Amino acid sequence: MGTNETLEVQGAQGQRRALLKALLIITGVSGALFFVINTQRGLHLLATIELVTGAASMMLYVVVSRTRNLRVWTLVYLIPFLTIMMVAMYLPGTSPTVFLWVYIIPVISHLLLGLRLGFAVAVFFMLTAFAIFVIKHPRLLYEFHFASLANILISCAVALAFAYVYERGSEKARAGLMVIASTDPLTRLANLYRFRESFQQERHRAQRYDADLTLLVLDLDYFKKVNDTHGHAVGDQVLIHVANILRRRLRASDLVCRVGGEEFTVLLPDTGLEEAIKVADSLRRLIRDTPYRDQAVTVSLSCSIGVALWGRDGDTLEQLMETGDKRLYQAKQAGRDRVESGPVAG
Numbered sequence: 001m002g003t004n005e006t007l008e009v010q011g012a013q014g015q016r017r018a019l020l021k022a023l024l025i026i027t028g029v030s031g032a033l034f035f036v037i038n039t040q041r042g043l044h045l046l047a048t049i050e051l052v053t054g055a056a057s058m059m060l061y062v063v064v065s066r067t068r069n070l071r072v073w074t075l076v077y078l079i080p081f082l083t084i085m086m087v088a089m090y091l092p093g094t095s096p097t098v099f100l101w102v103y104i105i106p107v108i109s110h111l112l113l114g115l116r117l118g119f120a121v122a123v124f125f126m127l128t129a130f131a132i133f134v135i136k137h138p139r140l141l142y143e144f145h146f147a148s149l150a151n152i153l154i155s156c157a158v159a160l161a162f163a164y165v166y167e168r169g170s171e172k173a174r175a176g177l178m179v180i181a182s183t184d185p186l187t188r189l190a191n192l193y194r195f196r197e198s199f200q201q202e203r204h205r206a207q208r209y210d211a212d213l214t215l216l217v218l219d220l221d222y223f224k225k226v227n228d229t230h231g232h233a234v235g236d237q238v239l240i241h242v243a244n245i246l247r248r249r250l251r252a253s254d255l256v257c258r259v260g261g262e263e264f265t266v267l268l269p270d271t272g273l274e275e276a277i278k279v280a281d282s283l284r285r286l287i288r289d290t291p292y293r294d295q296a297v298t299v300s301l302s303c304s305i306g307v308a309l310w311g312r313d314g315d316t317l318e319q320l321m322e323t324g325d326k327r328l329y330q331a332k333q334a335g336r337d338r339v340e341s342g343p344v345a346g
């Protein structure tokens, strides 16, 4: 389902949005500043470009604060921004120090666009800047100033490599944190946080394609007895065993979550009530027919399951969980080891 990926992307997006907004403010202010400076120096074309860039940056700030397509708007900003930088480098009369900006290209492109696209954009514009530099200072080539050329190339390569390695490290760290934040540490199933995210996505999908969506609330029967008889460590192993059964039986598009204790929820996209009852019943039978075994003990298990159908039983996850819980309670009341999907009393 790629939910971890989605969370990771969301985590990165918040950071990138903040960075882009900061950059837009800086571009807006410096656009106004360079407009004044370049007008005084008589560079009217450049001054006009700076002013337009500054004004466009402030408008983009509003769009970027809200957009869901952050990457597209980042490119809308970054490509003209870097192109103007190249034009400024190329125009006669500009200060040679304008080339200092080349060193920030790998930093901003990696931070704003991520590893691959950031690297590609940085390499393209850094090579363009280098070509402009050589065109403007051909003596470096004709007179074999290779040490100067090597200085430029190596210092640029170092800036590029640092930005790349930093971004790769932070992407890995972000991915690791997202796994921790969205996974139950004992069973490695999704936790409620990730389950909520997936539910929102699946609900949107179900709405859009007029599809079914069902929720199972599953609770092991008499689990306290397992802990009391065999100890908490065996209880933990039993929970891992049940998680593995659920994982193996369900489709890759289904999502299993450990809500807490010995309670699990299962989200079944594209699954109507009848089919969901069949799935629930096969899970129930599988758990009953697959006792936990290790060298010392065999623990027989059973579970009760409440089924809730999106639409009929509610719209939000909270409503469906509440209905699923009530049906689970009914299943427990009716003797356990059963699936309940009918009307809820009271």
Ligand SMILES: Nc1nc2c(ncn2[C@@H]2O[C@H](COP(=O)(O)OP(=O)(O)OP(=O)(O)O)[C@@H](O)[C@H]2O)c(=O)[nH]1
Residues within 6 Å of the ligand: 186, 219, 220, 221, 222, 223, 224, 225, 227, 231, 232, 233, 234, 235, 236, 239, 260, 261, 262, 332, 336
């Ligand atoms: N080993 C282990 N036990 C846990 C964990 N989380 C909750 N429990 C135990 O799960 C048991 C749940 O007990 P109850 O809520 O009474 O439920 P039950 O014994 O399964 O009874 P019914 O649900 O009514 O069939 C408690 O003993 C909790 O301590 C865990 O992470 N590991």
